[in-house]
Amino acid sequence: MEQINNYIETHKDRFIDELVELLKIPSISADTAFSQDVLETAKMVEKSLADAGCDKTQICETKGYPVVYGEKIIDPNLPTVLVYGHYDVQPPDPMNLWDSPPFEPIIKETELHPHGAIFARGACDDKGQFFMHVKAVEFMIQNNTLPCNVKFMIEGEEEVGSDSLADFLMENQELLENDIILISDTGIIGNDVPSITTGLRGLSYVEVEVTGPNRDLHSGIYGGAVPNPINVLSKMIASLHDENNHITIPGFYDKVEILSEAERSEMAKAPFDLTEYKEALDIDDVYGETGYSTSERYSIRPTLDVNGIWGGYTGEGAKTVIASKAFAKISMRLVPHQDWNEITELFTKHFLSIAPKGVKVKVTPHHGGQGYVTPIDSVGYKAASLAMEKTFGKKPVPQRTGGSIPIVALFEEVLKSKTILLGFGLDSDAIHSPNEHFGVWNFLKGIETIPYFYKYYTELAK
Amino acid sequence: MEQINNYIETHKDRFIDELVELLKIPSISADTAFSQDVLETAKMVEKSLADAGCDKTQICETKGYPVVYGEKIIDPNLPTVLVYGHYDVQPPDPMNLWDSPPFEPIIKETELHPHGAIFARGACDDKGQFFMHVKAVEFMIQNNTLPCNVKFMIEGEEEVGSDSLADFLMENQELLENDIILISDTGIIGNDVPSITTGLRGLSYVEVEVTGPNRDLHSGIYGGAVPNPINVLSKMIASLHDENNHITIPGFYDKVEILSEAERSEMAKAPFDLTEYKEALDIDDVYGETGYSTSERYSIRPTLDVNGIWGGYTGEGAKTVIASKAFAKISMRLVPHQDWNEITELFTKHFLSIAPKGVKVKVTPHHGGQGYVTPIDSVGYKAASLAMEKTFGKKPVPQRTGGSIPIVALFEEVLKSKTILLGFGLDSDAIHSPNEHFGVWNFLKGIETIPYFYKYYTELAK
Numbered sequence: 001m002e003q004i005n006n007y008i009e010t011h012k013d014r015f016i017d018e019l020v021e022l023l024k025i026p027s028i029s030a031d032t033a034f035s036q037d038v039l040e041t042a043k044m045v046e047k048s049l050a051d052a053g054c055d056k057t058q059i060c061e062t063k064g065y066p067v068v069y070g071e072k073i074i075d076p077n078l079p080t081v082l083v084y085g086h087y088d089v090q091p092p093d094p095m096n097l098w099d100s101p102p103f104e105p106i107i108k109e110t111e112l113h114p115h116g117a118i119f120a121r122g123a124c125d126d127k128g129q130f131f132m133h134v135k136a137v138e139f140m141i142q143n144n145t146l147p148c149n150v151k152f153m154i155e156g157e158e159e160v161g162s163d164s165l166a167d168f169l170m171e172n173q174e175l176l177e178n179d180i181i182l183i184s185d186t187g188i189i190g191n192d193v194p195s196i197t198t199g200l201r202g203l204s205y206v207e208v209e210v211t212g213p214n215r216d217l218h219s220g221i222y223g224g225a226v227p228n229p230i231n232v233l234s235k236m237i238a239s240l241h242d243e244n245n246h247i248t249i250p251g252f253y254d255k256v257e258i259l260s261e262a263e264r265s266e267m268a269k270a271p272f273d274l275t276e277y278k279e280a281l282d283i284d285d286v287y288g289e290t291g292y293s294t295s296e297r298y299s300i301r302p303t304l305d306v307n308g309i310w311g312g313y314t315g316e317g318a319k320t321v322i323a324s325k326a327f328a329k330i331s332m333r334l335v336p337h338q339d340w341n342e343i344t345e346l347f348t349k350h351f352l353s354i355a356p357k358g359v360k361v362k363v364t365p366h367h368g369g370q371g372y373v374t375p376i377d378s379v380g381y382k383a384a385s386l387a388m389e390k391t392f393g394k395k396p397v398p399q400r401t402g403g404s405i406p407i408v409a410l411f412e413e414v415l416k417s418k419t420i421l422l423g424f425g426l427d428s429d430a431i432h433s434p435n436e437h438f439g440v441w442n443f444l445k446g447i448e449t450i451p452y453f454y455k456y457y458t459e460l461a462k
Numbered sequence: 463m464e465q466i467n468n469y470i471e472t473h474k475d476r477f478i479d480e481l482v483e484l485l486k487i488p489s490i491s492a493d494t495a496f497s498q499d500v501l502e503t504a505k506m507v508e509k510s511l512a513d514a515g516c517d518k519t520q521i522c523e524t525k526g527y528p529v530v531y532g533e534k535i536i537d538p539n540l541p542t543v544l545v546y547g548h549y550d551v552q553p554p555d556p557m558n559l560w561d562s563p564p565f566e567p568i569i570k571e572t573e574l575h576p577h578g579a580i581f582a583r584g585a586c587d588d589k590g591q592f593f594m595h596v597k598a599v600e601f602m603i604q605n606n607t608l609p610c611n612v613k614f615m616i617e618g619e620e621e622v623g624s625d626s627l628a629d630f631l632m633e634n635q636e637l638l639e640n641d642i643i644l645i646s647d648t649g650i651i652g653n654d655v656p657s658i659t660t661g662l663r664g665l666s667y668v669e670v671e672v673t674g675p676n677r678d679l680h681s682g683i684y685g686g687a688v689p690n691p692i693n694v695l696s697k698m699i700a701s702l703h704d705e706n707n708h709i710t711i712p713g714f715y716d717k718v719e720i721l722s723e724a725e726r727s728e729m730a731k732a733p734f735d736l737t738e739y740k741e742a743l744d745i746d747d748v749y750g751e752t753g754y755s756t757s758e759r760y761s762i763r764p765t766l767d768v769n770g771i772w773g774g775y776t777g778e779g780a781k782t783v784i785a786s787k788a789f790a791k792i793s794m795r796l797v798p799h800q801d802w803n804e805i806t807e808l809f810t811k812h813f814l815s816i817a818p819k820g821v822k823v824k825v826t827p828h829h830g831g832q833g834y835v836t837p838i839d840s841v842g843y844k845a846a847s848l849a850m851e852k853t854f855g856k857k858p859v860p861q862r863t864g865g866s867i868p869i870v871a872l873f874e875e876v877l878k879s880k881t882i883l884l885g886f887g888l889d890s891d892a893i894h895s896p897n898e899h900f901g902v903w904n905f906l907k908g909i910e911t912i913p914y915f916y917k918y919y920t921e922l923a924k
Contacts, residue, residue: 032778091779160779161780203782207780212749219767220663222760227745227747230767234699238697281677282676283675283820284820285819286688301686303686306693306773307681307775307783307785308692310773311772315553316492317493318769319621320894327776333681358746358749434677
C-alpha cells in the first residue's frame with residue numbers, strides 16, 4: 001500500500017487532466033437540453049473504468065439516464081466493495097456569478113486550497129469525488145494490491161432524484177451483491193480536521209403553483225380586487241413557519257428522532273466557530289429554529305426551505321401586472337424516522353388546506369429520499385476511520401450533516417448493505433453554487449486514503 | 463361633422479393598415495435591447511402627424527426617449543386642445559401565452575368584438591388609442607371642419623414612468639399652452655355602456671432586494687441554519703397586509719380620501735355584475751380589503767400588489783439551493799390626497815424596519831405618480847359627454863377607475879389644464895397581458911367621436 005504515494009506523485013498530472021476532460025461535459029440531468037451531454041459523460045465514465053483495469057464494464061440502460069457499471073472480481077470468497085457515485089451535475093445557474101465558465105475547468109489557488117483547486121460544475125459534486133475511486137482502484141489493480149473485489153455503480157440522475165436507480169437496484173440485486181457500499185459525495189470538516197459523515201437528512205422536494213385570475217391583469221384596473229397569486233403564495237409560504245421558526249405542517253414533527261441531552265452535549269463538542277461561520281457567509285446573524293444551536297439546526301433537525309420562487313414580471317424596469325400564476329420550489333430536509341413519502345403527503349394536504357378562496361393550488365412532488373445513520377461500531381466505519389487516521393495523521397470525527405443522499409436508505413433496504421460516506425470535499429467548495437471547486441490536495445488525499453480503506457476493511461471483515 | 467361617417471367608411475382599411483404598421487415595431491421602453499425600435503416608432507409617429515395635416519411636427523429630444531410634437535393652429539383666438547398619448551408599449555412577457563406573436567398584428571373576431579379586434583402588444587395601450595386622434599384630426603383638417611387649434615404630445619416613456627416628460631413640460635410651457643388636454647388611454651364599461659373616466663389612482667412602484675448569505679448555498683448543508691432570503695422575503699411581503707387585507711405600512715392610510723356613504727351608494731349604482739366578473743377571470747372568489755365592494759377596492763381604495771417575484775432556482779427540475787438573494791417588484795395604487803413620494807418613503811422605511819437580523823434589504827423606487835379626479839361639471843367633461851352621447855346614442859357614465867396615468871396630475875400642476883380621459887378600450891382587451899387587442903369597432907368609434915368633442919368643446923368654451 002505504501003507505493004500509493006509514489007504512484008500519485010508520478011501520475012497526478014494525468015489524474016487531473018483526466019478529471020478536467022470529464023468536467024468539460026455539461027452533464028446537467030435537470031435540463032433535457034443537455035441529455036446528449038449526459039449520455040456522452042456516461043460513455044466517458046465507462047471508458048475510465050475499463051482503463052483503470054476493470055474486467056467488465058457496462059452502460060446499463062434505464063428508463064432515464066444510464067447507470068455505468070464496472071467490476072474487478074479477484075476472488076469470490078473475498079469481500080466486495082460497491083462504489084457508488086454520480087456523473088450528472090447540478091445546473092450552473094446563476095451563470096453571471098461564475099468567475100470562469102462552469103464547464104471550462106481551471107485550477108486556481110485559494111486561501112483554503114494553497115495547492116490549487118479545480119473550478120468547474122461537478123468538480124466536487126460528484127465527478128471529482130467518484131473519480132478518486134477510479135484512480136485509487138487503478139493504482140491497486142496496476143500494482144496488484146487490490147485486496148478484495150470491487151464494483152462500481154455510477155449513476156446519472158442523482159441531482160434529479162435518482163428516479164431510475166430504485167428499479168435498477170431491484171433488477172440487478174445479484175450483479176450488485178456486496179459487503180459494503182462506499183461513497184464519496186460528502187465532505188470533511190477541514191483539511192486538518194478529518195471527519196466521516198455518519199448521518200444524512202432525508203429529503204422531500206415539491207413544486208407548488210398558485211393560480212389566481214386566468215390571465216395576467218393590469219394591476220391598476222384589477223389591483224386590490226382579485227387574488228394576486230404572488231401575494232397569496234408569499235402568505236402561504238410565510239405561514240409554513242411560526243414565530244419560533246417551527247414548521248407548522250400538522251404532524252410534521254411526529255416521528256422526529258429526539259436526541260437525549262447527553263447526545264446533544266456530545267455533539268456540541270465538535271469544533272464549530274459561530275463567528276467564523278457568520279463571517280464566511282457575510283451574515284450578521286444566523287436564523288433558525290428556537291431552542292437549537294446552528295449545528296443542530298442543519299443536522300439533527302428537519303427544515304423547510306424555498307429553493308426557488310417566480311411569478312409576474314421579472315425583467316428590467318417596471319410592469320404593472322397582476323400575474324395569473326406564481327410558483328415555488330420547496331424542499332424539506334428530514335431526520336431519521338421521518339418518512340419522505342409521508343412528509344410529502346402531509347405537506348401537500350396542508351398546503352392545499354391553507355389556500356384562500358379565489359386561487360387554485362397545485363402541488364407536484366419532485367423527488368425525495370429517506371435519512372440515514374451509519375453505526376460507528378460497524379466494520380466499515382472502523383476501516384474508514386483507520387484509513388483516514390493513516391493518511392491524515394489524526395483520527396476522524398464522526399459527523400452528522402444536513403445534506404441528503406436519498407439513495408443510501410434504499411441501498412440498505414434493497415441491497416442489505418451498510419454505506420460508508422467517505423467524502424473529501426469542504427463545505428466551502430460551493431457545490432450547487434457558482435464557482436464550485438475541489439481542492440487538488442483533497443482530490444489526491446482521497447486517492448491516497450481509499451486503498452487503505454480496502455486494506456483495513458478486508459482485514460477486519462475476515 | 464356628419465361627413466365623418468362617410469370619411470371612415472371610405473378610409474377605414476387604410477386607417478387599420480397604418481395602425482398595423484405602427485404595431486409591428488416592438489417599442490418596449492422597459493428593455494434597452496429595444497431602444498432602436500422605440501426611436502424608430504417616434505419617427506413613424508411624427509410622419510403620421512405630418513401626413514394628417516399638422517403644420518409643424520418635431521421629434522423633441524429628452525434625456526430619455528423623445529416626445530413627438532405636432533400642431534395645427536388655425537386661429538390663436540380659438541381654444542387649443544392638447545392631445546397626449548404614448549407610443550411605447552409594455553414588455554410582451556410571458557411570450558408563451560400569446561396565441562399569435564405580439565408584434566405581428568392580426569385581426570380576429572371575438573365574442574365581445576364581432577367586427578374583429580386587432581391583436582398586438584400596444585393595440586389598445588396606447589398606439590391604437592392615440593392613433594384614433596391622429597385620424598380624427600386628419601379628417602377635420604382634410605374636410606376643413608377643425609373648429610379649434612390642436613397640438614399633439616406623444617411620448618415614449620409612459621410604461622416606465624414618464625421620467626423625461628416632467629422636464630419636457632417645464633421647458634416647453636409656451637409651446638404646450640392649451641385649454642384642455644385630451645387623452646385616450648382608458649376604457650369604456652362596454653360597447654353599449656359608454657363611460658368617461660373621472661378618477662385615476664396614483665402609483666408608487668418599488669423594487670426590493672433581500673440578501674442573505676453572500677453566495678448560493680447547498681440547502682442540505684445550510685438549510686435551517688441561515689436566513690433564506692426567499693423565505694424571509696415571503697414573510698415580509700405577507701406581513702404587508704393584515705387579516706382584513708388592510709395594508710400595514712404605518713401612515714399609509716393617513717391621507718386617504720374618505721367618501722361619504724351617499725357618494726358610495728351613488729357609485730354603487732354603476733352596472734357591475736360580480737358573477738360575470740368572477741366568471742371572466744375564472745376565480746371562485748374575489749379577494750380584497752374587508753368592508754369594501756369589488757368596484758370600490760379597485761377605484762376608491764389604495765392597494766398593494768406584488769407585480770413580480772424571483773429568486774433561487776427557477777429552471778426545470780429540482781435544485782437544492784439556498785439563494786443568496788431574492789427580489790420583488792411591488793406597486794401601490796394610491797387615491798386622491800395620497801402623495802406618491804411620501805408613500806414611497808413610508809414603504810421604504812417600513813420595509814427596512816421589518817427586515818429580520820441576518821439579511822440585508824434594499825428598496826429601489828422605480829417611478830410613481832399622483833392620482834387625479836376630473837370634475838364632471840367642467841366644460842371639457844360636458845363636451846366629452848355630449849360627443850359620446852352623439853355617437854353611442856346614450857349618455858356616458860362617469861367612472862373612477864383603478865389605473866394610473868401618473869402624468870395627468872403633473873399636467874395640471876405645470877400646464878394648468880384639466881384633462882379629459884376619453885378612452886375607447888374594454889377591460890377585457892388584455893392590456894399589459896398576453897393577447898392584448900383593440901376592437902376594430904372601438905377604434906373606428908373613437909375616430910367618429912373625437913371630432914364631436916372638438917365641436918362641442920369649441921362651442922361650450924366660447
